[in-house]
Amino acid sequence: MTLGDKLRKAREERGVSQAVAAAGVGVSLRTYKSYELNESTPQNRQIMERLADYYGLNINYLLTVGDDFVFSAEEKYGSKGRREARELIDQVIGLFAGGEMSEIDRDEAMQAIQQAYWDAKKENTKYTPKRYRDDSDKKEK
16 A cells, blocks of 8 residues: 555545645645655655654554655765665666565565665765764764
């Protein structure tokens, strides 16, 4: 079930219009509609938390494994990390297209790829000049 499907179901169960839901979450109607139509996803974890709070849902229900990965990459590495993580997920999804693979196996493969991404990022910080490292990089050493 996609984020859009989950939001639509929660909104219909609550018996509110998209306009009311958008106002309750604090986003524009156009933005909210794009979430329900799966045309876009929330740009940060705070919006996802507001969606979960508005509908009384656990945020983990709304997040996919990929969403959590993208938000974590953004928190650690900024917009470049978010973009790289999103590109990685899109490429991996392409690998799964048309194949016969259980959802559990797909999730495990995605988690393994995400772990490889984190390991590569951590390894690359060893080669970042000290003046460009932030405090969290120095503490990991």
